[in-house]
Amino acid sequence: MILRALDLRSWIFLGVLFAFTVAVPVLNLAMEPGSSAHLPSFAVSLFGKYLCYALLAVALDLVWGYCGILSLGHGAFFALGGYAMGMHLMREIGPRGVYGDPVLPDFMVFLNWPELPWFWHGFDMFWFAVAMALFVPGLLAFAFGWLAFRSRVTGVYLSIITQALTYALMLAFFRNEMGFGGNNGLTDFKDVLGFDLQSDQTRAGLFVASALALAFGFVLCRIVTTSKAGKVMIAVRDAESRTRFLGYRVESYKLFVFTLSAMLAGLAGALYTPQVGIINPSEFSPANSIEIVIWVAIGGRGTLIGAAIGAILVGIAKTLLTGLFPEFWLFVLGGLFVLVTLFLPKGVLGAFGALSAKAARRPAAFELKPREAQP
Amino acid sequence: MISHKSTNALLYLDGVTKSFDGFKAINSLSFMINKGELRAVIGPNGAGKTTMMDIVTGKTKPDMGDVVWDGTVNLTECDEADSARLGIGRKFQKPTVFETHTVEDNLLLALKDERSVLATLLSSRSKAQLARIDELLVLIRLEERRHELAADLSHGQKQWLEIGMLLAQDPQLLLVDEPAAGMTDEETMRTADLLKEIAGDHAVVVVEHDMAFVKALDCRVTVLHQGAVIAEGSIEHVSADPRVVEVYLGR
Numbered sequence: 001m002i003l004r005a006l007d008l009r010s011w012i013f014l015g016v017l018f019a020f021t022v023a024v025p026v027l028n029l030a031m032e033p034g035s036s037a038h039l040p041s042f043a044v045s046l047f048g049k050y051l052c053y054a055l056l057a058v059a060l061d062l063v064w065g066y067c068g069i070l071s072l073g074h075g076a077f078f079a080l081g082g083y084a085m086g087m088h089l090m091r092e093i094g095p096r097g098v099y100g101d102p103v104l105p106d107f108m109v110f111l112n113w114p115e116l117p118w119f120w121h122g123f124d125m126f127w128f129a130v131a132m133a134l135f136v137p138g139l140l141a142f143a144f145g146w147l148a149f150r151s152r153v154t155g156v157y158l159s160i161i162t163q164a165l166t167y168a169l170m171l172a173f174f175r176n177e178m179g180f181g182g183n184n185g186l187t188d189f190k191d192v193l194g195f196d197l198q199s200d201q202t203r204a205g206l207f208v209a210s211a212l213a214l215a216f217g218f219v220l221c222r223i224v225t226t227s228k229a230g231k232v233m234i235a236v237r238d239a240e241s242r243t244r245f246l247g248y249r250v251e252s253y254k255l256f257v258f259t260l261s262a263m264l265a266g267l268a269g270a271l272y273t274p275q276v277g278i279i280n281p282s283e284f285s286p287a288n289s290i291e292i293v294i295w296v297a298i299g300g301r302g303t304l305i306g307a308a309i310g311a312i313l314v315g316i317a318k319t320l321l322t323g324l325f326p327e328f329w330l331f332v333l334g335g336l337f338v339l340v341t342l343f344l345p346k347g348v349l350g351a352f353g354a355l356s357a358k359a360a361r362r363p364a365a366f367e368l369k370p371r372e373a374q375p
Numbered sequence: 376m377i378s379h380k381s382t383n384a385l386l387y388l389d390g391v392t393k394s395f396d397g398f399k400a401i402n403s404l405s406f407m408i409n410k411g412e413l414r415a416v417i418g419p420n421g422a423g424k425t426t427m428m429d430i431v432t433g434k435t436k437p438d439m440g441d442v443v444w445d446g447t448v449n450l451t452e453c454d455e456a457d458s459a460r461l462g463i464g465r466k467f468q469k470p471t472v473f474e475t476h477t478v479e480d481n482l483l484l485a486l487k488d489e490r491s492v493l494a495t496l497l498s499s500r501s502k503a504q505l506a507r508i509d510e511l512l513v514l515i516r517l518e519e520r521r522h523e524l525a526a527d528l529s530h531g532q533k534q535w536l537e538i539g540m541l542l543a544q545d546p547q548l549l550l551v552d553e554p555a556a557g558m559t560d561e562e563t564m565r566t567a568d569l570l571k572e573i574a575g576d577h578a579v580v581v582v583e584h585d586m587a588f589v590k591a592l593d594c595r596v597t598v599l600h601q602g603a604v605i606a607e608g609s610i611e612h613v614s615a616d617p618r619v620v621e622v623y624l625g626r
Contacts, residue, residue, distance in 0.1 A: 224496065227495065227496050227497070227498070228483070228484075228495040228496070228498045228499075229492055229495035229496040231476060231480055231483070231484055231495075232484060232495055234473065234475060234476065235473045235476065235484055238473050238474055238475055238476075239471050239472070239473055239474075241434075241455070241471070242467070242471040242472070242473070243484075244454075244455035244456055244459070245432060245455050245459055245464070245465045246459055246484060246485050246490075246540070246544065247456050247459030247460045247490045247544070248456060248490050249456045249490065249491075250456070252491070252492050253492055256492045
């Protein structure tokens with residue numbers, strides 16, 4: 001099943017990802033600091049962050065590119081995964097916090113909370129936090145999708161309520177009473193699974209874990225999209241009512257793919273938090289979710305690989321430009337979106353594919369002509 | 376489910392009424408189709424032909440009346456997917472095929488098979504399915520274009536592909552909305568022949584404006600006007616009916 005799902009392009013993508021996964025830790029750990037080949041540690045975490053974004057973009061492409069569900073709230077699933085991991089990392093701090101409480105995170109001591117709220121229990125265990133990083137976004141997506149898809153909410157209306165969903169969550173998480181650290185969020189993490197988060201080895205480990213998660217998410221999405229269910233998803237995207245009249249229960253397919261995508265976004269978020277060292281409510285902001293859509297559009301919708309490339313390209317551009325001209329970044333992002341929509345409607349990957357197809361077709365064009373003339 | 380078999384007809388509509396904002400699109404309509412029957416439904420614009428199909432396929436719920444499938448199933452409680460699974464196939468007026476899929480994949484998706492998410496995730500094409508696709512491709516004359524995208528087909532070919540998809544579903548009843556629209560005369564006649572061929576194994580209801588086409592079908596004709604049946608019988612019989620002439624043919 002896996003072999004059938006991967007075409008040449010997929011293997012090239014996985015090969016490049018593998019080379020990158022080996023090269024980055026080697027250049028960071030094995031090279032002498034100060035030598036020209038040495039990769040600074042911050043770059044390792046930065047690349048790890050891009051890989052998390054890439055996985056998030058792949059997850060969005062699965063629902064948008066293949067099933068036509070334009071979610072403008074995928075940042076919410078990402079952030080929930082990030083919070084689940086953040087809660088574990090907070091519990092791991094233990095008595096090393098500023099207030100030295102063995103159980104309560106600092107912000108709870110600060111707020112004079114007598115004991116741990118019920119929903120913080122269990123997060124001292126790593127496996128539980130990982131399970132929640134998948135389960136909570138999945139459950140939210142399932143509940144949301146069950147209501148929305150059964151009521152046949154589609155198109156722009158669905159996009160608007162996904163946007164409202166992430167906005168509502170942002171407002172909720174800003175409140176101290178929610179018990180997730182209010183507007184400061186969760187931070188000051190010390191270690192994960194006993195490894196110091198500041199050490200180069202842990203950073204490299206998290207980077208490799210992000211690359212593996214991206215590879216896993218990509219292969220999983222390929223398996224889904226190349227199966228017959230994937231063909232049904234594309235059918236839903238192109239002619240929803242035709243698909244219904246063929247006897248497919250469209251809402252079940254949408255629900256399945258939306259939930260799966262939310263879980264992948266949660267996984268990306270869970271890997272993101274330890275690498276950036278903080279998770280706060282701004283991750284829920286609607287603008288973040290819209291940015292994910294721009295990554296996918298720039299890279300090439302409905303290609304998975306394009307989504308990952310788009311996320312990484314825009315991520316790099318953002319890092320460079322926000323360093324140089326911070327006030328222009330949003331204009332650049334908006335301009336990029338307009339230009340890609342106008343001139344590269346199939347994204348960077350689509351444009352590349354069209355070019356190579358054109359080159360391959362040129363000699364055959366002569367033969368094809370008489371056939372096209374037939375009725 | 377209706378406990379006892381109330382009728383022998385494959386599809387049975389009785390006293391069906393549906394209004395939209397006070398306008399009665401369907402007004403106490405009664406209609407019956409037997410197994411394997413070929414039937415043409417004609418009527419001026421707004422006569423309720425499309426609404427009738429919407430009601431039969433579960434897209435629209437009637438305000439009143441019974442819609443019974445095969446004497447046992449209450450179709451008013453079904454949605455589109457239910458009706459398709461029961462064995463009702465529908466062809467739209469405007470050809471609707473999956474443009475970004477190949478001709479082969481269009482047929483594959485339509486083939487009678489498990490429709491659940493899990494089943495389609497795990498399914499792989501069987502030899503029998505491929506053989507059936509081969510047969511259908513010959514029937515709809517698209518063997519040559521098997522691996523091309525449906526978007527690249529001509530209008531008439533898309534109509535044919537959609538008919539092929541209906542046949543792939545192997546439904547007991549086919550609802551066909553203006554199949555000859557936009558076809559050349561030759562294509563129209565071939566379509567009529569094909570529908571006649573299909574009838575017998577499947578019941579076929581054809582909604583059509585083109586009188587030449589209806590004559591070629593050579594079957595029982597039902598005339599709808601203002602949401603109700605005003606005449607039924609052979610084409611000669613209904614053509615002679617003064618009310619039919621008044622509302623439809625005379626114009």
